[in-house]
Amino acid sequence: MRAVVVTGASAGIGEQFARQLAVAGHHLVLVARRLDRLEALGSELQERHNIQVVCIACDLAKPSAAEELVAALAEKQVEVTGLINNAGFGDRGFVEALSLQRQLDMIQVNVTSLVDLTWRLLPGLKKVANSFIINVASTAAFQAGPNMAVYYASKAFVLSFSEALHEELKGDGVAVSALCPGATDSEFASEANMTETMLFKAGTMSAEDVVRKALAARRRAIVIPGLKNLLLVWMGKLSPRMITRRLAGILQA
Numbered sequence: 001m002r003a004v005v006v007t008g009a010s011a012g013i014g015e016q017f018a019r020q021l022a023v024a025g026h027h028l029v030l031v032a033r034r035l036d037r038l039e040a041l042g043s044e045l046q047e048r049h050n051i052q053v054v055c056i057a058c059d060l061a062k063p064s065a066a067e068e069l070v071a072a073l074a075e076k077q078v079e080v081t082g083l084i085n086n087a088g089f090g091d092r093g094f095v096e097a098l099s100l101q102r103q104l105d106m107i108q109v110n111v112t113s114l115v116d117l118t119w120r121l122l123p124g125l126k127k128v129a130n131s132f133i134i135n136v137a138s139t140a141a142f143q144a145g146p147n148m149a150v151y152y153a154s155k156a157f158v159l160s161f162s163e164a165l166h167e168e169l170k171g172d173g174v175a176v177s178a179l180c181p182g183a184t185d186s187e188f189a190s191e192a193n194m195t196e197t198m199l200f201k202a203g204t205m206s207a208e209d210v211v212r213k214a215l216a217a218r219r220r221a222i223v224i225p226g227l228k229n230l231l232l233v234w235m236g237k238l239s240p241r242m243i244t245r246r247l248a249g250i251l252q253a
């Protein structure tokens with residue numbers, strides 16, 4: 001089976017990737033910890049769109065997760081045509097106030113497993129015509145984020161890594177894109193203790209719109225969905241870092 005792998009497909013942006021890729025006729029591998037949710041989504045998409053869906057329960061905070069996931073794909077004879085590295089989470093609070101383990105898990109999920117999975121799937125992706133990788137970064141990638149230091153730093157890594165990979169793989173026909181959404185309606189804000197912040201109270205974009213733009217522009221190195229997010233990023237680029245990091249701190253105080 002030729003399929004697109006979507007991590008973090010049990011909710012929010014990842015679920016939308018699964019839905020929109022299914023409409024486009026792609027077979028799917030759905031990955032997350034909550035297998036019940038993946039299986040419910042998978043059954044629905046199989047029935048509606050006449051596609052094949054494989055669901056794999058996987059905790060990407062485990063250092064061995066990517067290796068185990070790739071072994072499971074090989075066992076199920078999946079040829080990967082696209083990879084959406086979407087799984088991720090944040091947490092709001094000062095570095096010293098948040099649990100160390102949670103912050104290390106954040107780096108493992110948002111950064112290390114993303115690199116691990118990309119590296120392991122890259123040889124196969126290079127053999128497939130029109131293959132693609134979408135790494136979900138964030139508008140958080142463009143400045144430091146006091147009160148969410150590790151999350152912002154993790155997304156800066158994803159943006160930088162994806163941009164470099166975009167250039168490295170140009171000659172190989174693998175499109176690599178860093179998707180940089182701003183505040184988006186999903187389970188992210190409650191998971192990150194951010195629902196009451198100015199950032200989320202100022203309004204969110206729907207995950208559906210974020211993903212529509214991401215898929216339409218997947219050959220671009222950086223995709224910032226939504227005019228408001230684009231303007232914020234460009235205003236940030238024109239401002240001194242001292243200002244942008246303080247502003248980020250205020251928006252998520």
Ligand SMILES: NC(=O)c1ccc[n+]([C@@H]2O[C@H](COP(=O)([O-])OP(=O)(O)OC[C@H]3O[C@@H](n4cnc5c(N)ncnc54)[C@H](OP(=O)(O)O)[C@@H]3O)[C@@H](O)[C@H]2O)c1
Binds near residue numbers: 007009012033137185
């Ligand atoms: N929402 C926003 O405002 C926003 C803005 C910018 C960027 N982003 C990024 O967008 C991506 C998707 O987030 P979302 O907004 O869709 O949030 P969400 O609704 O909370 O979904 C997060 C997904 O990641 C999965 N996940 C989390 N920890 C995992 C782990 N240890 N192992 C495997 N899967 C794990 C979750 O599945 P399980 O819990 O079932 O494992 C879930 O499917 C993240 O990378 C996030 O940083 C979000």
